[in-house]
Amino acid sequence: MTTLQTVFAKAKADNRAALVGYLPAGFPSKDGAIAAAAALVEAGCDVIEIGLPYSDPLMDGPTIQDAVHRSLTNGTRIADVMRTVEGVAATGAATLVMTYWNPIDRYGAERFARDLANAGGVGTITPDLTPEESGPWREASAAAGIDTVFLVAPSSTEERIQAVADCCTGFVYAASLMGVTGARESVNVAAEGLVKRTRAHTDLPVCVGLGVGTGAQAAEVAGYADGVIVGSAFIRRMLDAPDEAAGRASIAELAREMAQGVRSRG
Amino acid sequence: MTDEGSILTAADLAGNGVHGDDPDRHGKFGIFGGRYVPEALIPALDEVASVYEKAKSDEQFLREFDHLLRTYAGRPTTLTDVPRFSEQAGGARIILKREDLTHTGAHKINNVIGQALLTKRLGKKRVIAETGAGQHGVATATAAALLGLECVIYMGAVDCERQALNVARMKLLGATVVPVHNGSRTLKDAINEAFRDWVTNVDTTHYLFGTVAGPHPFPEIVRDFARIIGVEARRQMLELTGRLPDAVCAAVGGGSNAIGIFHAFIEDRDVQLHGYEAAGHGLDSGEHALTLTAGSVGVLHGSRTYVLQDDEGQTIESHSISAGLDYPGVGPEHAWLKDTGRATYHGVTDDEAMAAFSLMARTEGIIPAIESSHALAGALRLGRELGPEATILVNLSGRGDKDMGTAMKYFNL
Numbered sequence: 001m002t003t004l005q006t007v008f009a010k011a012k013a014d015n016r017a018a019l020v021g022y023l024p025a026g027f028p029s030k031d032g033a034i035a036a037a038a039a040l041v042e043a044g045c046d047v048i049e050i051g052l053p054y055s056d057p058l059m060d061g062p063t064i065q066d067a068v069h070r071s072l073t074n075g076t077r078i079a080d081v082m083r084t085v086e087g088v089a090a091t092g093a094a095t096l097v098m099t100y101w102n103p104i105d106r107y108g109a110e111r112f113a114r115d116l117a118n119a120g121g122v123g124t125i126t127p128d129l130t131p132e133e134s135g136p137w138r139e140a141s142a143a144a145g146i147d148t149v150f151l152v153a154p155s156s157t158e159e160r161i162q163a164v165a166d167c168c169t170g171f172v173y174a175a176s177l178m179g180v181t182g183a184r185e186s187v188n189v190a191a192e193g194l195v196k197r198t199r200a201h202t203d204l205p206v207c208v209g210l211g212v213g214t215g216a217q218a219a220e221v222a223g224y225a226d227g228v229i230v231g232s233a234f235i236r237r238m239l240d241a242p243d244e245a246a247g248r249a250s251i252a253e254l255a256r257e258m259a260q261g262v263r264s265r266g
Numbered sequence: 267m268t269d270e271g272s273i274l275t276a277a278d279l280a281g282n283g284v285h286g287d288d289p290d291r292h293g294k295f296g297i298f299g300g301r302y303v304p305e306a307l308i309p310a311l312d313e314v315a316s317v318y319e320k321a322k323s324d325e326q327f328l329r330e331f332d333h334l335l336r337t338y339a340g341r342p343t344t345l346t347d348v349p350r351f352s353e354q355a356g357g358a359r360i361i362l363k364r365e366d367l368t369h370t371g372a373h374k375i376n377n378v379i380g381q382a383l384l385t386k387r388l389g390k391k392r393v394i395a396e397t398g399a400g401q402h403g404v405a406t407a408t409a410a411a412l413l414g415l416e417c418v419i420y421m422g423a424v425d426c427e428r429q430a431l432n433v434a435r436m437k438l439l440g441a442t443v444v445p446v447h448n449g450s451r452t453l454k455d456a457i458n459e460a461f462r463d464w465v466t467n468v469d470t471t472h473y474l475f476g477t478v479a480g481p482h483p484f485p486e487i488v489r490d491f492a493r494i495i496g497v498e499a500r501r502q503m504l505e506l507t508g509r510l511p512d513a514v515c516a517a518v519g520g521g522s523n524a525i526g527i528f529h530a531f532i533e534d535r536d537v538q539l540h541g542y543e544a545a546g547h548g549l550d551s552g553e554h555a556l557t558l559t560a561g562s563v564g565v566l567h568g569s570r571t572y573v574l575q576d577d578e579g580q581t582i583e584s585h586s587i588s589a590g591l592d593y594p595g596v597g598p599e600h601a602w603l604k605d606t607g608r609a610t611y612h613g614v615t616d617d618e619a620m621a622a623f624s625l626m627a628r629t630e631g632i633i634p635a636i637e638s639s640h641a642l643a644g645a646l647r648l649g650r651e652l653g654p655e656a657t658i659l660v661n662l663s664g665r666g667d668k669d670m671g672t673a674m675k676y677f678n679l
Contacts, residue, residue, distance in 0.1 A: 055449065055581040056566065058458040059304045059465070065448060078578050101302050102565040106579030128302045128568075132292050153306030155468065160308060178306055179466040 001120055002094045004147055004170040007046045008205040008226055017222035017262040019044055020207055021255060022098060022231030024051035025084040026076030027067045032244045034087035036251060040234070041093040043252040044259025047227070048088050049125060052081050052099035059100075059127050061182030063232040066239060078107055082119040089120030096149065096170075098125040101133070109136050113144035123147030123170050131163040138167060151175050152198055154190035165202035171227060172198055176210045183213030183233040192224045215254075218261030228262050230255075274332035276323045278497050280490045289599075293482020293569075296605065298598035301481040303461075303568045310468045315483040317387050322490065330383055335494065338412065339368050339375045342498045345506055346662075350629035351642075355649025358656040361511070363499045363527060365663045366634065372664030373495055373523045374405040374476060380491030382409035385472040392416040392471040396460045398425055398453035398519065399590035399637065400432025401664055402476030407441035409474075417441040420460045422452035425589045432668050450583040453519075453593045457567050477520025478597030481568030485597050492526030499659060500530045511659040513538040513648055517640040518558065518611060519591035521600045523663035528609060538610070541600065542644035544586030545613030555584035557596040558604050558611040566595040572604070587616035587672060588636035590664075618643040620676050623666065635664035636672060 011018040021040040025033050037048045053071040057064065081097060089095040097116060104112045104126070116124070123146045129137060134150065141148045147170030152161050155178060165172050176191035177184070191208050198206045207227030212218060218228045234251045241247030280288075293299045301311060321327040335341040343364045352360040365373035385393055393415050397403030403419040410417035419436055423445040426433050436443050449455040457480075464473040475484040478492070496514075503511055514531055516524035518541040531537045546554035554560070557572045564573035566581060574582040574594035586592040603609035614622075619636055622643035627633045634642060638661070645660045652658070666673070673679060 054579075056454065056458055058461040058567070061462070069448070072580070102573075102575070103579040106562075106564055106575060106577070127304055128565075130301050130303065130305065130308065133300055133302060151305045153304065155306050155309045157309060160305065164305060175304075175306060178468060180462045 001089065001122065002092055003122055004047065004094050007094045008171065011046065011226065016265065017225055018046040018207070018227040019218070019255070019259050019262045020047040020049060020227050020229040021045040021234060022049040022051060022229065023234060024053050024064070024067050024071050025081040026053055026071030026074045028070070028238055028244050028247060029074060030076065030080050033084050035244070036238065036248055037088040038091050039248040039252045040255045041091040043255035045093060045255055047094045047096065049096045049098040050081060050084050050088060052078065052097055052103055054100045054103055057100065059180055061180040061232060063235050063239065064181050067235045078103065082115050085116065085119040085121040094122045095120065096123050096125055097121055098127070101126055101129045104137065109140035110143065113140040113146055117144040117146050121146060123149060125149040125173055127151055131167045134167050149173050152194060154178055154194050158197065161198055162201045165198065165204065168202070168204055171205040171207050172202060173229070174198055174206050174208050174225070176208050179210065181210055181232050183236065184211035187211050187217050187221055191221065195225050215257035215261035218258040219264050222262040223265045228258065230258055274328050274335070274494070276328060278494065279328065280322045289482060289486055293486065295599050295602035298571050298601040299482055299485055299569050301568060302565045302570070303481045304465055306465050307468065311481055311483065313388065314384070314487070318384060318483060318487050321384060321387055327383065331380055334379045335376065339379060341368065341494065343367050345499065345502045348630045351626055352649065354625060355646045357654030358649030358652055358658055360645050360649060360658050360660060361503070361506070362660050362662040363495060365495060365523065365661060366638070366665035370401070370405045370408050371667065372401040372405065372635065373492060373526055374402045375408070376494055376526070377476065377488050377491040377522060378402070378405040378409045378474065381472070381474045381487065382413050382415065385415060385474065386413060388472055390470055390472045392467065393474045394418045394420065394460050394463050394471055395474045395476055396453060396456040397421050397476065398456070398592060399588065400425065400429040400436070400668060401590060403441070403443070404432050404435050404439070406474050407436040407439035410441065411439045418463065419443045420446055420456040420463070422450070422456045423447050424451040425453065428672060429589055429668060430671065453589070454581065454595070477522040478525045478599060479520045479567055479569060479571065479595055485569065485599055488522050489525045489529060489599060492522050493529050495523070495526035495661060496528060496530030499527060503659060507657055510534055510537050512652055512656045513540055514659045515540045515542065515641045515645045515648060516661040517591060517637045517663060518543050518596060518600060519555065519593045519637065520595070521597035523661050525597060525599055527661040528603070532608060539603070539608060540644055540648060541609055541611040542614045542640040543611060544588060544591035544640060545615040546585040546587070548615055549613060553585035554613065555586045555591050555593060556613045557594060558600060559613050569598045571598040571601045572596055587619065588640065590635070590637040591640060612644060614640040614643045622646060623673070624677065633666035634662055635666050636669045638663045
């Protein structure tokens with residue numbers, strides 16, 4: 001199993017940023033999601049985030065909402081998410097689950113952490129779990145030996161960045177902008193400042209997500225961050241593709257461009 | 267707000283902690299409440315909390331709020347005895363708190379005026395809001411027009427259709443109405459969309475949340491601004507009947523009108539508090555909004571509370587003939603009142619609510635909102651249980667003009 005620590009150590013040794021790809025489980029189909037993630041790994045993604053589809057994704061923009069809705073319509077359950085993690089982890093990529101808190105809460109924190117670890121998952125990203133409410137999840141994750149990643153935002157005060165970073169293991173997720181997920185024309189200038197501020201509070205790697213959609217943007221972000229997170233840009237291509245195979249080819253092409261980007265720090 | 271000319275006191279507004287049931291500094295009512303939101307929103311929530319904390323004991327703020335409630339919203343609202351309606355309630359004496367007589371026609375105006383004043387203190391020029399039945403949207407658009415704020419209302423596409431009149435009212439008041447086509451296309455999806463707007467525009471925008479749900483400090487702030495309903499009613503009941511009511515009844519969707527009338531009675535341990543949720547087509551049909559009566563503890567829209575959810579935490583779509591009660595979550599303070607046993611919650615089906623709606627119109631000449639009709643149906647039931655000596659106070663939270671389309675269809679008018 002590849003851990004986040006290994007991934008970031010290796011990327012650092014190569015003087016590049018890590019490339020993190022996001023796809024929801026069950027999209028475009030249960031097996032199609034595993035195949036798509038494998039294509040991303042093959043094309044150069046170091047870390048894969050598997051999204052757990054949730055009925056009320058209030059931090060997601062229209063692209064991910066659409067994919068998640070299709071996944072839920074496909075009948076995706078948590079067991080499918082775990083199977084997806086297992087399939088993706090088998091490719092050798094460090095595999096995380098990104099999920100809103102309620103599905104874990106309902107499933108049971110200890111059970112979820114244990115099942116995820118057993119599936120070969122290395123941790124979770126929980127965008128709506130604040131430090132104040134994170135105690136039970138951090139405990140369960142530590143017991144299962146998986147990492148916990150939380151988000152900081154451009155609006156975060158120094159105290160909040162410290163509080164969030166103190167809850168993170170693996171890396172800190174820096175949201176590049178004030179807004180929801182989705183590719184943007186340019187990566188917000190606030191991102192670099194946020195990464196700098198975050199580094200003052202932690203030695204953990206800091207990865208930047210929200211709004212990254214091209215190789216050039218990946219290169220730019222790789223200039224100051226330890227990892228570049230891409231989600232909606234991949235999903236957009238899959239939604240626009242005529243079939244699953246074409247979608248895979250299309251996201252592999254973009255992932256190769258991104259992989260090159262993180263190796264040519266802007 | 268007591269006698270004519272005097273002003274709302276800090277204690278009227280927030281109870282000044284006399285109830286000992288205020289949330290803690292993390293916004294927890296027992297295990298309920300708190301904040302489950304993207305980190306990006308935390309500074310804005312902190313700002314709202316701290317501006318409100320100062321405002322609630324600030325003389326000038328209290329004066330402004332009181333002035334607008336009195337001269338604009340039409341407070342205090344009256345109590346109305348409804349003897350002909352009460353005949354169907356085993357002879358128990360039912361008394362209505364007439365929030366339907368406020369400007370814009372529902373209790374929502376109280377919270378909206380309070381938060382619109384807060385928006386000015388926050389230095390923000392734009393408000394956004396979600397709406398189900400459209401009452402909160404109309405109230406928000408109204409207050410925004412009054413105070414010169416830009417206003418955007420998110421409303422589920424299904425609700426836009428069943429409450430078309432309110433959509434027109436909001437537009438007339440200068441608001442932009444955005445129909446939400448995601449998910450169940452009702453209130454919960456409108457809330458998701460409003461949160462997405464807020465996280466994007468938080469520097470300029472206040473999310474004028476419409477009910478006692480959501481992340482801290484909304485459950486506390488919305489309650490405090492709605493609290494005037496119960497503060498007035500308690501005093502008026504003593505004046506009218508010489509004693510406190512045996513029971514207080516209110517409809518519960520998100521729970522703002524219910525908390526508004528319950529809160530001033532919480533310390534009166536002999537006064538029963540009854541909340542009525544929408545049972546839609548009945549519990550067994552699966553088509554209902556029985557969050558407290560049939561839901562389970564989870565997290566929705568930023569707070570821990572009772573939720574309609576499946577075994578894996580996916581929100582189950584609610585159903586009610588009344589758009590204002592068609593919500594799969596509920597305010598965390600209601601969850602707390604339920605678990606502590608201080609309040610009791612029941613279901614009222616679409617059919618029961620519509621029967622009470624019609625009965626109220628025919629016996630008393632009052633056309634209630636279908637939301638409020640759930641509380642009326644509950645009071646009919648409760649009256650038969652408590653007997654003819656009982657006095658029951660019902661929050662008539664809104665008027666039914668907006669529901670004529672639904673009524674025409676339901677009764678074949």
